[in-house]
Amino acid sequence: MSLIEIQNLSKYFKVLNRREGLRGAFLDLFSGDYRTVKAVDDISFSIDEGEIVGYIGPNGAGKSTTIKMMTGILQPTSGKIEVNQLEPYSNRIANARRMGVVFGQRTQLWWDLPVIESFKILKEIYEVDNETFKQQMGLFEDLIEIKKLYPVQVRTLSLGQRMLCDIAAAFLHNPKVVFLDEPTIGLDVSVKAKIRDVIRELNHTQNITIILTTHDLGDIEALCQRIIIIDKGKILFDGPVQRVNQLFGVYRTLKAQIFDFNQETLPRLNALIQTKFPDPDAVHINQSEDFWTDLIINQEKAPLREVLNLIMSEFALEDIRIVEISMENVVQRIYDGALL
Amino acid sequence: MKRLRHYFRLYFLIEAQYIKSKMQYRDDFFISSIGMFFSSLTTIAVFWVLLASIPDLAGWSFNQLVFIYAFYMLAISPFQILFDHFWQLRFHVIEGTFIKYYFRPLNMLFYYLSEMFDIKGVVQLVLGIAMFIYASIKLQVSWNLPLLLLLAATLFSASLVTISIMMIAASSAFWIFNSWPVLDLARRLREFSPYPMTIFDGFFKILFTYIIPIGFVAFYPSQFFLGSQSISTAVYLSPLIGIGTFALAYWIWLKGVNSYTGTGS
Numbered sequence: 001m002s003l004i005e006i007q008n009l010s011k012y013f014k015v016l017n018r019r020e021g022l023r024g025a026f027l028d029l030f031s032g033d034y035r036t037v038k039a040v041d042d043i044s045f046s047i048d049e050g051e052i053v054g055y056i057g058p059n060g061a062g063k064s065t066t067i068k069m070m071t072g073i074l075q076p077t078s079g080k081i082e083v084n085q086l087e088p089y090s091n092r093i094a095n096a097r098r099m100g101v102v103f104g105q106r107t108q109l110w111w112d113l114p115v116i117e118s119f120k121i122l123k124e125i126y127e128v129d130n131e132t133f134k135q136q137m138g139l140f141e142d143l144i145e146i147k148k149l150y151p152v153q154v155r156t157l158s159l160g161q162r163m164l165c166d167i168a169a170a171f172l173h174n175p176k177v178v179f180l181d182e183p184t185i186g187l188d189v190s191v192k193a194k195i196r197d198v199i200r201e202l203n204h205t206q207n208i209t210i211i212l213t214t215h216d217l218g219d220i221e222a223l224c225q226r227i228i229i230i231d232k233g234k235i236l237f238d239g240p241v242q243r244v245n246q247l248f249g250v251y252r253t254l255k256a257q258i259f260d261f262n263q264e265t266l267p268r269l270n271a272l273i274q275t276k277f278p279d280p281d282a283v284h285i286n287q288s289e290d291f292w293t294d295l296i297i298n299q300e301k302a303p304l305r306e307v308l309n310l311i312m313s314e315f316a317l318e319d320i321r322i323v324e325i326s327m328e329n330v331v332q333r334i335y336d337g338a339l340l
Numbered sequence: 341m342k343r344l345r346h347y348f349r350l351y352f353l354i355e356a357q358y359i360k361s362k363m364q365y366r367d368d369f370f371i372s373s374i375g376m377f378f379s380s381l382t383t384i385a386v387f388w389v390l391l392a393s394i395p396d397l398a399g400w401s402f403n404q405l406v407f408i409y410a411f412y413m414l415a416i417s418p419f420q421i422l423f424d425h426f427w428q429l430r431f432h433v434i435e436g437t438f439i440k441y442y443f444r445p446l447n448m449l450f451y452y453l454s455e456m457f458d459i460k461g462v463v464q465l466v467l468g469i470a471m472f473i474y475a476s477i478k479l480q481v482s483w484n485l486p487l488l489l490l491l492a493a494t495l496f497s498a499s500l501v502t503i504s505i506m507m508i509a510a511s512s513a514f515w516i517f518n519s520w521p522v523l524d525l526a527r528r529l530r531e532f533s534p535y536p537m538t539i540f541d542g543f544f545k546i547l548f549t550y551i552i553p554i555g556f557v558a559f560y561p562s563q564f565f566l567g568s569q570s571i572s573t574a575v576y577l578s579p580l581i582g583i584g585t586f587a588l589a590y591w592i593w594l595k596g597v598n599s600y601t602g603t604g605s
Contacts, residue, residue, distance in 0.1 A: 097445040114362040
């Protein structure tokens with residue numbers, strides 16, 4: 001029996017078509033001109049107990065709308081959604097009892113209270129018995145050394161410490177499922193690693209299902225067995241993370257600032273790349289921000305070092321950066337047929 | 341019943357912690373308490389001076405007006421002390437922080453309100469009690485058990501009326517981007533409630549009795565205790581009107597909560 005069951009789920013929003021300018025704003029007051037935005041458009045999937053699923057996609061793809069439906073905040077426009085065999089929107093309280101949520105940067109602990117008092121209040125809210133409470137707190141003490149944070153007011157914790165406490169709090173009452181929304185955003189590498197360890201450990205020891213939304217492909221690589229990629233309200237990919245890793249692990253984006261950039265630079269660069277790497281999938285060139293040219297490089301077909309050497313032989317570079325492929329690029333590559 | 345006990349325990353646990361943490365900022369606690377004391381005192385003083393210079397207002401004596409004012413102070417205290425978080429609702433709604441109140445297995449109104457407790461309101465309550473006792477003695481109200489029960493019922497109802505009006509105003513944040521004017525208007529209207537409704541002419545009397553029932557915050561319910569000769573039918577409604585307005589306010593709150601979609605993350 002699966003823990004989360006979603007069938008043909010949709011959520012539409014009615015949005016007013018706004019006109020420009022002051023006159024337009026005035027006319028809008030009396031306008032009945034709505035359009036329908038399909039935030040989530042006929043998606044289906046099911047998630048089993050104990051899975052860690054990465055639910056990812058670019059901004060505005062419909063991720064948080066789906067999460068909000070799974071947590072009982074939003075009522076679906078159509079389709080079926082069941083978490084623990086309950087319809088979340090009409091059973092919000094019963095559903096909340098068996099779920100934990102961490103929402104990025106917004107803490108759910110009591111801002112003015114010391115950490116330990118927040119946990120005591122949570123114990124009361126979820127009616128956790130003393131035995132379980134002691135056992136869980138012991139686990140957190142081992143995993144994240146939460147003990148030394150007990151007397152500290154939540155407002156004075158560092159972002160990383162607060163995130164760890166929030167994650168621990170979400171697991172306190174032994175939920176069936178935990179939703180983690182951008183748990184590592186804005187944190188430095190060592191804290192990120194720690195958070196990933198903790199999440200993996202809690203999933204492993206307590207068999208708690210985890211739905212993770214993130215922009216950080218590192219989180220996904222470290223934690224997920226399965227990912228679901230959503231864009232424009234539709235599911236683009238649902239399957240084992242290895243397949244995506246195989247494909248996108250080899251991509252790097254080379255960002256270059258070319259000296260004396262003018263109209264001819266891009267055509268020249270394109271021509272140069274094409275003579276050396278004729279395969280169309282080897283290197284993609286985008287003019288992204290001002291002054292920066294992005295080259296998305298498939299390292300299996302065009303080694304990064306060779307591409308760099310090639311460019312430097314013809315162009316003077318002011319600055320370069322090499323970054324992992326971004327979520328937006330992953331989605332774009334899937335549209336281009338990378339997973340077919 | 342078990343649910344109710346659970347909520348009470350929880351409320352005391354959270355509030356005890358909250359007060360403890362506030363007390364840690366000792367200077368803030370003392371200064372704001374003293375501030376509240378003097379601000380309440382000056383409001384009373386202005387009212388006092390105003391009334392003392394008018395021998396009677398539409399047939400109401402000075403002590404009767406003090407009684408009505410004291411009733412008003414008692415009736416608004418529960419809102420001041422327990423419902424203080426409503427003033428922040430519009431920020432939570434706009435910034436998207438309101439979303440966290442959906443995640444706990446608790447009634448959302450309870451969870452939302454439990455996060456704030458205005459200790460300073462207690463100062464106002466104490467002043468209100470003192471004034472109420474003073475006016476009762478001066479008016480020689482002969483308190484007996486039925487009258488005390490009636491007082492409890494009318495105060496409860498009057499508190500619900502203030503709470504409901506402010507709750508509806510605060511809930512407008514779910515539909516209006518800048519809901520401050522609505523909240524401010526409700527607060528200003530509430531300030532009319534310690535005056536005898538008989539001083540208002542037709543339009544305002546109907547407005548304050550039937551539409552925004554602030555007449556039920558102090559004036560109508562105090563009639564039971566002032567031994568007035570002509571009691572209007574509105575007075576007999578006052579022990580009940582609170583429940584009706586609160587039902588409406590709670591319905592509007594639920595509508596807002598259920599239609600909230602949050603902000604993007």
